Amino acid sequence: MKEDRKRILRGCICAALGGVFWGFSGTCGQYLFAHWPVSSLWLTCVRLLSAGTILLVMALIKDAGEVKRLLRSPRDLALTALYGVGGLMLCQYSYMTGISHSNAATTTVLQTTTIVMVMVIDCLHRRRKPKWHESLSVALALFGTFMLATGGNPGQMVLSAKGLFWGLMTAASMTFYTLLGRPLTAKWSRNAMMGLAMLMGGIVLTLGARSWTLYTPLPATGWLLVCGIVAMGTLISFSLFIQGIRDAGPVRSSILSVTEPVSAALLAFFWLGTRFTPADLIGFAAILATVFLLAKQE
Numbered sequence: 001m002k003e004d005r006k007r008i009l010r011g012c013i014c015a016a017l018g019g020v021f022w023g024f025s026g027t028c029g030q031y032l033f034a035h036w037p038v039s040s041l042w043l044t045c046v047r048l049l050s051a052g053t054i055l056l057v058m059a060l061i062k063d064a065g066e067v068k069r070l071l072r073s074p075r076d077l078a079l080t081a082l083y084g085v086g087g088l089m090l091c092q093y094s095y096m097t098g099i100s101h102s103n104a105a106t107t108t109v110l111q112t113t114t115i116v117m118v119m120v121i122d123c124l125h126r127r128r129k130p131k132w133h134e135s136l137s138v139a140l141a142l143f144g145t146f147m148l149a150t151g152g153n154p155g156q157m158v159l160s161a162k163g164l165f166w167g168l169m170t171a172a173s174m175t176f177y178t179l180l181g182r183p184l185t186a187k188w189s190r191n192a193m194m195g196l197a198m199l200m201g202g203i204v205l206t207l208g209a210r211s212w213t214l215y216t217p218l219p220a221t222g223w224l225l226v227c228g229i230v231a232m233g234t235l236i237s238f239s240l241f242i243q244g245i246r247d248a249g250p251v252r253s254s255i256l257s258v259t260e261p262v263s264a265a266l267l268a269f270f271w272l273g274t275r276f277t278p279a280d281l282i283g284f285a286a287i288l289a290t291v292f293l294l295a296k297q298e
Helices: 002-035 040-071 074-101 104-111 114-126 132-150 161-187 190-209 220-248 250-256 259-270 278-294
Strands: none
Touching (some): 002 074, 002 104, 002 220, 002 259, 040 190, 040 220, 074 104, 114 132, 114 161, 114 278, 190 220
């Protein structure tokens, strides 16, 4: 019993820290966009290629045989490519582009509507009616998005159309890779599958957009922030959150994932001087409440 409590506590700490590091990476991106003409497309390519290469090397060191088996499985390799390009690549690009048009806190909160999108798809797939707390979560998500976009006045837009679009696109693409990734993560190791998916997504985006032409010279501070986004915001954060799910379970980890938008908002406020209106705070609270509602155990 004592060991179980220690394991759960460790999982809760890991899940919370994972969210904090994700929020930190978003704030780093906001700082980059504010101080240098950095392209979100270029930054996404660097993030995916760097993190994918590191994860794949780690997978080869730990179990090269599994990587070979995945490469020799046409169906799972095709799903991994779809997961990497249609899910991870689009999500990371949308996230960074959303931040460039608004701020880290707003984009991260809009990303949280993923949990509502997954619930709606599950209801449609199973042809069932949503439960009361699920219906309430949809209403709260819509209300929160409305408050962020209009400031409570339907006759105006305080959030740019691009900021709103890319924030919701982040949530939609995250929903896609969350659902598609379930069978893959159950069958293959995290490093092998995620490494290949990130690398594929990064290669497709780099070649398709010729992202090397978008490079902007950065000082040491800028490169330090890029490294922070790759290491802390991708490699460490994901590993911590996966450990949190294993030790504390998906329900507790989902609740503790609210540390991501909260940390992004606090860092943006204290570090970058971002100011939020009362309407922003109401929108944040409404959307974050959906996490607690949908993590409700029946």
